[in-house]
Amino acid sequence: MSKRVNEGEVHAHQMTNSHILVNEFGYLEPASLEEAISLLSEYGDRAQVLAGGTNLIVWMKMEQMAPEYVVNIGKLPGLAGVSPQDGRLEIGALTKIRAVRNAPAVRAGYTALAEACASFGSTQIQMMGTLGGNLCNGSPASDTVPALLAFDAQLVIAGPDGERTVAVDEFLIGPGKTALRNSELLTLVQLPHPRPGTGSAFLKISRVEADLAKASAAAALVRDGDRILDCRLAYGSVGPTVMRAQKAEALLAGKLFSAELALEAGKVAAEEITPIDDARSTAWYRREVVKAITHDALQTAWQRAGEQGSRKQEAGSEKRDSPNPQSRIPNSEIELTVNGEQHRLRVRPNELLLNVLRERLELTGAKYGCGIGECGACTVLLNGQPVLACLVLAIAVDGSEVLTVEGLQGPNGELDPLQESFIEQNAFQCGYCTPGMLMMTKNLLQENPSPTEDEIREHLKGNRCRCTGYTAITRAVTSCTATGRS
Ligand SMILES: Cc1cc2nc3c(=O)[nH]c(=O)nc-3n(C[C@H](O)[C@H](O)[C@H](O)COP(=O)(O)OP(=O)(O)OC[C@H]3O[C@@H](n4cnc5c(N)ncnc54)[C@H](O)[C@@H]3O)c2cc1C
Ligand code: FES
Ligand code: FES
Structure with missing residues (x-):
């Protein structure tokens, strides 16, 4: 049972393990x-x-x-949300990865970006992490950045001397380094409206699904009949920053599209990147993978560009945060x-x-x-x-x-139907992962009352179970929804 802690009581931690924040600030x-x-x-x-x-x-x-x-x-007010503007789409720096992924305007016009967000870590990380944070950490493995580079994103930065706009290529300087100057904040990401006939795709190869990329590729091309008018290719985890393959882009521009051309572009891109061996992969493997994912991303982007004319644009305007003028003094x-x-x-x-x-x-x-x-x-x-x-x-x-x-149980201590279902289906062994599984499932069923097995696994991909296995856990969720108890 929960206990009320008296006002003024300050807990003194024993700073003994890495599961706490050791330093005061x-x-x-x-x-x-x-x-x-x-x-x-x-x-x-x-x-x-x-x-x-x-x-x-x-x-x-x-x-x-x-x-x-x-x-x-x-x-901070006004820095989260996706809003279509004249000639461009604006995404606030504080917009969560999950919100970018689900925004109709992103899904309709910037498929590679929606796919990059979907491939991102776990559901919880997507719901906590921001687009601005993904850019500002300057990681060569960032998932959204290849897509932003392929769409030629512009970044609005605010600082003591006012505002400036920087192209995403110029923003990336080195591993962990960006063009942000002292006291500056990234406020907005601007994506030019895609030209008619644009198709895009993002592909990521990682050790397990909820992991950083061994290599990733984003392709955005403009199609005119059988010809590629223009194309941008960008890669993650294959150099000191997320990078473009401009020789491969030049090879594609103006050419008749074919699978052979896409393969050739992959080979050229594999020569342009500068991968290293690290904990996640080897330079050799990364070059080989880049050949394949370039081909596959180009094929998919090409097909999507062909479908574009017939697809109804469902781009809606999602509300940006309403400004909250109230200042708040931080207090402990x-x-x-x-x-x-x-x-x-x-x-x-x-x-x-x-x-x-x-x-x-x-x-x-x-x-x-x-x-x-x-x-x-x-x-x-x-x-x-x-x-x-x-x-x-x-x-x-x-x-x-x-x-x-603890809050899932009813007023008289009765278990939540999900908890009952976990018991009936033997969906736990040591039980260590179970509270996290239950809370994520609760959230899933609020968003989607009848998820498929794939949707359950996708939502729970950031919850690790080391003994029961995911089959029984998935069965507990489906059994709960199938019996209408959720
Ligand atoms: C388990 C796990 C899995 C992950 N998986 C992935 C993945 O699959 N793909 C991926 O790309 N990343 C992944 N990440 C990394 C991280 O989640 C992302 O980079 C995320 O987008 C960071 O956003 P944030 O808001 O949490 O950043 P924060 O942690 O709050 O900030 C990160 C850095 O950026 C700076 N910063 C943030 N916002 C601004 C701003 N607006 N202006 C100026 N500076 C700013 C901060 O000072 C800090 O240095 C993962 C992280 C974890 C812990
Ligand atoms: S303890 Fe928080 S994610 Fe593992
Ligand atoms: S039941 Fe033991 S970790 Fe999942």
Whole structure:
């Protein structure tokens, strides 16, 4: 049962393992873009920007980074959402990967970008990570960047001297390095409207589905009858930055399309890239794979370009966040409603939501598995959306509602139908992964009451089970929906 913790009580951690944030830091939550830029100007290198936290919190946990201040831009108004404008599509930097993936305007006109977002990590990471964060971490393995490069995206950057716009090619400087200057923030990604006859595709090869790419490719081409008018090809995980293959593009431009030409372009691209051997793959393998994925991405993009004329554009306008003018002074006292019960607690900036739930509220259902976003054992619902509690700063979720596995049961202790189904179908053995599985399934059934087996597996791809196996878990979900109990 949950326990109310008295106001003023501050928990002192034993900093003994990598599942906690060891270093203390100051937490700042600006209420406007101007305030965020001014804080970054004031603190310079001593501050780090926090958006979705799926990179930053992991780096801090691994002690690869120890900022003195964390500036949370995640709640800044007006920086999330997808909106078609005259001649271009605008995507706010704080738009979550999942929201980009599901936006009708992206799915209709920028298929490669929607596919890149769908291939991204786990469902939870897609729901937490932002498009801006994926660009700003400067990783050569970023999934969205090849697609953004193929669509010739422009990036709007705000800083102390005002706004500037940079093409995504110029933004990428080296591994982990971007053209962002001190105190600047990425605010907007602009995609030019695709020319008539455009088709695109994104392909990714990885060790397991929810992993970074060994190699990825995005192709966007313009088709005129049997001819390729123009084409852009971009690759991830095959060089110091996400990169284009301009010789291969030149080979394709103006030519009659054929499978042989697509294969030839793959060979040229494989010579242009500069891959290395690392933990995920070898340079040799990456070159071989690039030949194949270039061919396949071109074939798919070509077919899609052919279908384009007949496809109805379903591009809608999704609302951007309405500005919230209220400034908020960050405080270490937070209020959380957990499983319907209100709690007021004083937290340190480096306390994670998972620490608070397990150690202070004694809700030990959510589990520590990996501590770095990879296993899903710590999944809880935050304001109805799944998050990995091991990567969420408690101080950043002041005023939120949290649902943990303990909150699934009814008022008289009766189990949720999903829990009953897990028991009936023997869908757990040690039970360590089960709370995370249940919370993700709860979210899935809210979004989609009758998921197919493939949809269940896709949604749960970031939840690792090391003993039962996924067959029984999937069966428990289908059995629950089939009997109409969910
Ligand atoms: C388990 C796991 C799986 C993952 N799988 C994938 C994957 O399959 N593909 C992939 O590409 N990535 C993957 N990632 C990486 C990560 O999720 C993405 O890069 C994500 O998009 C980062 O966004 P964020 O909002 O969480 O960034 P944050 O962690 O908040 O920030 C990342 C960096 O960008 C800076 N930053 C963020 N936003 C801005 C801004 N608007 N202006 C200026 N600077 C900014 C921050 O200072 C920080 O340095 C994975 C991560 C984890 C933990
Ligand atoms: S403990 Fe949070 S994802 Fe593994
Ligand atoms: S039941 Fe043991 S990890 Fe899934």
